[in-house]
Amino acid sequence: MGEKQSSLSVKQGDLTAGILLLSFSVVFYYFSYHFSGYEIETIPHDTGPAFLPRLLLGALAMEAIALIFSSMSKNAQSVPMKPVFQLKPMVMLAAFVIYIYLTTFFGYIIATMAFMLLAFFLLGVRAIWTLILVPPLITFATYFLFGSVLNIYLPSGSLF
Amino acid sequence: MLENLLAGWQIALSPQLLLILSFSVPLGIIVGVMPGVGAVVGVTVLLPLTFGMDASSGICMLVAVYCGAFYGGAVSAILINTPGTPAAICTTLDGYPMALKGEAHKALTAAVVASVLGGLISVIALTFAAPFIATVALKFSYTEYFAIAIFGIIMVITSGSRKSFLKGLIMGTFGLILATVGQDKMGTVERFTFGILDLSRGLPLLPVVVGLFAVSQALLLTEQGARAVQLGKMEQKTGLWEMFKIMWDHKMTLLKSSGIGTGVGAIPGTGAAIASFVAYSEAKRASKHPETFGEGEIDGLIASESSNNSVTGGALIPLLSLGIPGDPITAIMMGAFLVHGLIPGPMLFVEAGSLVYAIFATMLVAYVMILVFGYFGARPFAAILKVKESILVPIILVISFIGAYAVNSSLFDVGLALVFGILGYLLNKFNFPLAPILMGIILGPIAEEGLRQSLMVSDGSWSILVTQPISAVFLGVTLLIILRKAYVLVFKKE
Numbered sequence: 001m002g003e004k005q006s007s008l009s010v011k012q013g014d015l016t017a018g019i020l021l022l023s024f025s026v027v028f029y030y031f032s033y034h035f036s037g038y039e040i041e042t043i044p045h046d047t048g049p050a051f052l053p054r055l056l057l058g059a060l061a062m063e064a065i066a067l068i069f070s071s072m073s074k075n076a077q078s079v080p081m082k083p084v085f086q087l088k089p090m091v092m093l094a095a096f097v098i099y100i101y102l103t104t105f106f107g108y109i110i111a112t113m114a115f116m117l118l119a120f121f122l123l124g125v126r127a128i129w130t131l132i133l134v135p136p137l138i139t140f141a142t143y144f145l146f147g148s149v150l151n152i153y154l155p156s157g158s159l160f
Numbered sequence: 161m162l163e164n165l166l167a168g169w170q171i172a173l174s175p176q177l178l179l180i181l182s183f184s185v186p187l188g189i190i191v192g193v194m195p196g197v198g199a200v201v202g203v204t205v206l207l208p209l210t211f212g213m214d215a216s217s218g219i220c221m222l223v224a225v226y227c228g229a230f231y232g233g234a235v236s237a238i239l240i241n242t243p244g245t246p247a248a249i250c251t252t253l254d255g256y257p258m259a260l261k262g263e264a265h266k267a268l269t270a271a272v273v274a275s276v277l278g279g280l281i282s283v284i285a286l287t288f289a290a291p292f293i294a295t296v297a298l299k300f301s302y303t304e305y306f307a308i309a310i311f312g313i314i315m316v317i318t319s320g321s322r323k324s325f326l327k328g329l330i331m332g333t334f335g336l337i338l339a340t341v342g343q344d345k346m347g348t349v350e351r352f353t354f355g356i357l358d359l360s361r362g363l364p365l366l367p368v369v370v371g372l373f374a375v376s377q378a379l380l381l382t383e384q385g386a387r388a389v390q391l392g393k394m395e396q397k398t399g400l401w402e403m404f405k406i407m408w409d410h411k412m413t414l415l416k417s418s419g420i421g422t423g424v425g426a427i428p429g430t431g432a433a434i435a436s437f438v439a440y441s442e443a444k445r446a447s448k449h450p451e452t453f454g455e456g457e458i459d460g461l462i463a464s465e466s467s468n469n470s471v472t473g474g475a476l477i478p479l480l481s482l483g484i485p486g487d488p489i490t491a492i493m494m495g496a497f498l499v500h501g502l503i504p505g506p507m508l509f510v511e512a513g514s515l516v517y518a519i520f521a522t523m524l525v526a527y528v529m530i531l532v533f534g535y536f537g538a539r540p541f542a543a544i545l546k547v548k549e550s551i552l553v554p555i556i557l558v559i560s561f562i563g564a565y566a567v568n569s570s571l572f573d574v575g576l577a578l579v580f581g582i583l584g585y586l587l588n589k590f591n592f593p594l595a596p597i598l599m600g601i602i603l604g605p606i607a608e609e610g611l612r613q614s615l616m617v618s619d620g621s622w623s624i625l626v627t628q629p630i631s632a633v634f635l636g637v638t639l640l641i642i643l644r645k646a647y648v649l650v651f652k653k654e
Contacts, residue, residue, distance in 0.1 A: 036353070045616050045620035092378075092382045093379060100561070115558070142562060146209075152562070155571070
């Protein structure tokens with residue numbers, strides 16, 4: 001099966017990443033002037049809480065600019081990069097978000113079984129015994145192991 | 161020391177820990193066998209199991225998984241020409257050709273024996289080196305810790321290739337910035353928390369680790385099509401005794417490669433892949449028949465496996481003695497220490513000496529178990545290669561949920577793992593390495609506190625960083641590494 005390719009080339013990807021990182025450093029540099037809370041006392045010779053973040057954000061900005069320039073150089077790779085957004089991972093991500101949300105209502109057991117069933121289905125699992133057996137098996141095995149043996153609290157849900 | 165050594169062995173040989181090890185060693189081999197899962201994801205996913213255990217059981221379990229996973233990578237490398245872990249890349253070079261010649265069993269036996277012997281040599285080195293370094297490190301002040309933290313970060317960043325150097329540098333800086341999130345340690349100023357109370361104590365390490373390494377990998381696995389698994393032939397059996405005799409014939413390669421692995425592993429930011437490349441190249445250079453390398457030469461297989469497994473002991477030296485993780489897996493393991501209220505570093509030898517020696521003893525026991533499981537379980541472990549990604553992905557995500565949730569029983573932490581999962585997924589697409597972020601997050605607070613305290617002690621004089629001898633040496637070496645990298649980048653082609 002051939003690997004899918006993105007419409008973005010590696011150099012365009014680097015350019016995009018460089019611009020995003022530069023924007024991040026500029027925005028967060030601005031936020032470094034709006035830290036909340038107060039220093040209890042002025043400690044002699046202390047560089048203060050904002051010194052290192054600003055130094056690092058400055059460094060990040062310079063590195064981002066270097067990435068932008070390197071993406072514009074003649075040697076930059078113009079081969080296509082791996083596609084950034086593919087349907088399957090995005091759908092899986094959405095299912096995971098819903099799963100996190102559902103645990104608050106239905107608790108770990110029901111939400112996990114529902115999530116695993118949905119995830120298997122989305123990933124193309126059609127073997128009926130896998131769909132019937134694996135979700136409850138994994139759910140109860142992890143619940144027993146973490147909840148009962150290791151005494152780790154797992155969400156019980158607001159409905160129960 | 162003797163007291164702690166005996167106490168450590170007592171812990172390692174307790175029925176409870178032996179039972180835990182008898183599960184965790186095969187579990188480690190299983191995660192190592194699966195391409196795409198590997199040691200990093202395996203240790204991350206199994207991290208939550210340690211939360212409900214006592215400190216020694218939990219940490220020793222992870223150590224056993226760590227050792228098992230490094231051997232596991234060889235199984236898939238030999239049988240399907242796909243390394244389960246990056247460390248086993250060189251194993252494919254001679255392991256797979258051996259399998260094609262009908263010598264898969266011999267290759268697997270050679271891999272397990274070389275792995276075990278390499279691992280044992282590194283544990284012996286760890287047992288002697290770590291306490292010595294820790295004793296020296298007890299005299300370190302904030303200045304030395306600042307220098308060592310900077311050295312660790314730079315080593316991780318510069319270990320990448322020419323193409324990934326800038327991206328590694330960016331990720332290291334990004335990790336250091338993330339480490340500044342939360343309440344300033346020397347005041348009450350909230351930095352980059354945006355009024356979110358959960359961020360006041362900084363970014364929690366475990367959700368970040370789970371997100372970056374497990375959730376992102378699960379998302380990447382969903383993109384892959386089903387693997388075509390065609391296992392190498394295992395008809396011809398090779399006995400263990402016979403293999404030990406073969407190892408005796410290749411003792412120089414074994415000893416040299418184990419030494420390389422332990423040494424390389426002890427340098428922060430290097431890791432098992434680099435160790436096995438160096439050891440493989442050295443074995444090929446020293447061989448009387450270099451032309452046979454890559455065509456099923458057992459010497460190459462021994463070099464690769466003994467070196468990558470000896471990294472396990474080496475990588476624990478800086479973690480246990482200085483509190484500086486040697487590779488991403490030991491960085492993740494640091495999370496297990498912190499969850500149990502233990503801070504790796506020289507004080508660990510004072511405060512929890514028996515635990516440290518229990519780790520050493522556990523590694524020796526784990527390697528003996530690897531020999532047993534690896535030799536007798538070659539066929540069942542090979543069958544694991546047939547498990548599809550479509551089954552693995554939901555299981556990884558469910559355990560990631562537990563891992564992120566378990567420490568603080570907080571759904572905010574799960575959300576954070578999700579955010580870092582997406583970030584890790586995107587960074588992977590743009591070819592940014594993830595390990596420097598983790599090193600930045602772990603070493604950032606050490607570096608900042610070290611710098612600020614040093615400047616306060618020296619009345620604001622930056623010269624303190626170079627007038628303290630150990631700090632000067634580490635910063636000097638760091639500078640040399642940067643200059644050498646800069647020279648290579650500017651004047652050399654590839």
